[in-house]
Amino acid sequence: MLVLGIESSCDETGAAIVSDDGRVASDVVQSQVRLHAEYGGVVPELASRDHVKNVTHVVREAMAQANVTWDTVDAVAVTNRPGLVGALLVGVQAAKGIAWGAGKPLVGVDHLVGHLLAVFLRRDGVPSPTPQYPFVALLASGGHTALYRVDAPHAGAIRELGATRDDAAGEAFDKVAKLLGLGYPGGPVIDRLAPRGDPDRIPLIAPMAHTSSLEFSFSGIKTQVAQWVAKNGVPRDEQTTADLCASFQRAVTNVLASKLVAAAAREGVRDVVIGGGVAANSALRARVVALATQREMTAFVPSLASCTDNAAMIAYAGAMRMARGERDAWDLIATSQTALPRATRKGRGER
Ligand code: KG4
Ligand code: ZN
Helix, strand or coil, X not given: CEEEEEECCCCEEEEEEEECCCEEEEEEEEECHHHHHCCCCCCHHHHHHHHHHHHHHHHHHHHHHXXXXXXXXXXXXXXXXXXXHHHHHHHHHHHHHHHHHHCCCEEEEEHHHHHHHHHHCEXXXXXXXXXXXXXXXXXXXXXXXXXXXECCCCHHHEEEEEEECCCCHHHHHHHHHHHCCCCCCHHHHHHHHHHHCCCCCCCCCCCCCCCCCCCECCHHHHHHHHHHHHHHCCCCCHHHHHHHHHHHHHHHHHHHHHXXXXXXXXXXXXXXXXXXXXXXXXXXHHHHHHHHHHCCCEEECCCHHHHCCXXXXXXXXXXXXXXXXXXXCCCCCCCCCCCCCCCCCCCCCCC
16 A cells, blocks of 8 residues: 655655555655744744645655656545644645545544654665564654553554653754754754763753653753853853763753653563654664663664654554544644643653
């Protein structure tokens, strides 16, 4: 089964052709990063307008690169939640038009489910090992940071185990980079500078680091950096910037990786997975693999292109819905809320 996926929930317009075994025939991403960079974050109105401009182009390009016609595509999958509503609407309306015009079934996909299943994508024909269900996954992106138990590839079989109480991890990377005058998005630039720094020179602490709770908190560490900058000014020398990046990155990635492994141990699960833009972080990837190995677990880390927003993960998650016989109708709506149930405070962490 071949599925056309469309993604427009935030600042990437994407279209991809993916088969239900995870093979990526094409994956086109038109990034708006440069458009939003001067504002230090995503401007919703600009995002929607840019999606309108690019959505048809990325779909055509994805079809051309995969060398497919409407005859060979079996379904259209589109991100319909969560995200910026004006941005989501562009993809949803385009998908409805395409599905109607081409006479294909339509499925809406929760963006978070896409990130959680991105590890199943196979790019460049390379067969990579994939996790066994059930697995425990860390989803860390610009808008979300949470741990999930994934029993099967659909929203009804995914349970949140704990989430951030305040900022998402990616948001913390972006805000700290902004404080240090490093531009937007912050994750890739901090990732690049951190290896040149000394993580012990300027100690920073990620709150709630104790693994008895599966909740996270990242606003405090951002405040620690803000207070350091208020006292010392934005560092002018490269070494101090790198030292702050190294300290921040180590604190955040350690807490993410250790809670992922603690959650898997608590659930009695041996396979751990990461997903979302922050899963592209080299320190996090290394730490997750190291900690999982120590605990005799297996870590599954998606390729970099599968971590940040893309339509291939949406097409794959859509194929999983199709395989269950699920279809959406013309009343498919765009909403900023995820379909995944939030863990109750009692259910998160301390048991
Ligand atoms: O998943 P994503 O592309 O979009 C959302 O759904 O939010 O994630 C974007 C986030 C941004 O906050 C960005 O700074 C972060 O992922 N990110 C990284 C890295 N690459 C992207 N964070 C840390 N290290 C990276 N290498
Ligand atoms: Zn995302």
